[in-house]
Amino acid sequence: MSMPEDVAQEINASVNYTPVQRMRHSTAHVMAEALQELFPGIKFAIGPAIDDGFYYDVEASRPITPEDFPAIEARMQESITKKHPFKQSKWDRNKALNYFKEHNQPYKVEIIENLADQEVGIYEQGPFLDLCRGPHVNNTGEIGPFKLMRVAGAYWRGDEHRPMLQRIYGTAWQKKEELETYLWQLEEAKKRDHRKIGRELSLFTFSEDVGPGLPLFLPRGEMIRRLMETYMRETQERYGYSHVWTGNIARVRLYKQSKHWEHYRDAMFPKMQEERDADENESLESLEDNSFELKPMNCPSHITLYKSQRHSYRELPIRYAEFATLHRFEKKGELSGLTRVRSLTQDDSHIFLRPDQVMDEFKDLVNLIREILGAYGLTDYRVRLSLPDLNDHEKYHGDVALWEQAVTDLKAALDATGFNYESAEGEAAFYGPKMDLMAKDALGREWQLSTIQMDLFQPRNFELEYIGEDGAAHRPVIIHRAIMGSTERFMGVLIEHFAGAFPVWLSPVQAMIIPITDRHIDYAMRAQKQLQKVGIRSEVDSRSERMNAKVRDAQLQKIPYMLVVGDKEAENESVSLRLRTNENVGAVPLAKFIEQALQISSSRSLNLWLKEENAAQ
């Protein structure tokens, strides 16, 4: 077991705490102090500082709930008022072991047992004593404004076979305004929640009868999906991709051969087996091999496509792209809206290429990623390079030299892109190293979207070849890649990124035509026909409502253009244009509106409308 290092790290890491982190970590201790008084016999595990605050993992005799928070917070406040100094000391390892054994703190005992040092750090504030490397603030009076946020279960050392502890999360800041800003941001994020907006804008829904994690898309949601997918298809065709189709199910034996069955079976839907027993001439294994699986990934199918034909070195790279919907049997507890589903449509591609083409292909891929994500205004990236732990032969089979070459290539290619990246050893897929790209959205939150994965295993496993210049058979390399990740998840991210106010080209309804009274409906309909003719998606709000109500509803639906039409407009073939930003542009000739809206839409501009000086004739 190498896990204890993690815990040791939690303690060691605190040495490098910034002042805020130090204060947050101290707040965790103050919370522990309060918990110790309110829940006698409570056992403590670890309590580090995190991005926006702190947590402490504990085991208590009864579940702690948010209803307990006011009492805990009050006790914490008491400790803060008393300004208990944080007293540091070094204890002999055995003394500490005995102390924590006597005080029935098995998790602390376990942590000490895994520390190599002869001496361990102890911090004390008021009535509370804890194993801790520190550092801390001078006294509890230096604790900033804080708030307990939630309780959650967390496995001891993140291991699902070990006890489930209760993790109490809190947030802490140095200034009151910072806490308020943070809480406000949480509120903002809540307003942008794609599950909420998805309902409000009639984009998608879920049904218990259909099943958990299986989203159903309403017409407006499907429109957005299609627009995103079409854009992806058009763009990647420009980059030399060809689209293929490989259906939704395949035999179990295909996934056995690809080794996915071995590595990911628990995340695949149960197999579909014929309702018959194996007969005398058929083994149980063969019965299973011939049963069917919902396709959980495309690679084996694309490899099968590749193998169906002979390939010359001249053809490579061959880039197969597919938007088939995949099914993964994700654990129930991890399903979440569109971002974590059981049926997902990857913008998947497998590139078969010669080893000497890897670097150039990688550069093209990075350009493609920049172009696609940039179109949605996602331009701030962070890259994580997942490398193998080459000592782990269980997970990483194959030729060590090949792996090393791949890692070197990938690093060199990454360096050429100018991306900042961090490496994570032991995180690579079983078939090769990979690069994941995290993009920041409008609220500064990071989402893992694009992935580029080199595959060193499957070409050999499936005995793929191409005929080289020398007339002999050679082994190609495979690159797996997805830019959006999955259509569903990407749509969820975009909803939150745009807060439902999609760019014009992506808006399911681009213009709402609002007749002021019933006698303007005729003109509204004629105007709509003209928009329809050039492909601008619009509707006429012909309800018996006041114009104000129609404006409000269109506004709430985040429809980019509101075209109010009354006597004046009908008379001179114009519309009164209002933007969803509340801006009232005023009278615009219908023809001119069409021209500009079309231009903004077809160029996939993120602008709503061109400013006067540019637009004016």
Place this chain on the structure above:
RNA sequence: GCCGAUGUAGCUCAGUGGCAGAGCAACGGUUUCGUAAACCGUAGGUCGUGAGUUCAAAUCUCACCAUCGGCUCCA
């Protein structure tokens, strides 16, 4: 899957053992209005599902389902 919370009308929510409620949406009518909510009326619910306790269950108990917040995993 595990820990905790939640589940009442399409949506947001009130109702904590004694007749199932409100606002918005929907539907019908009246109104025909110049840039974020006109007025009146009607209809809508096996209170997530199933079992139990009770004279009586939306309310208490148990199981299951789903959702939310985490943990874990992510081809």
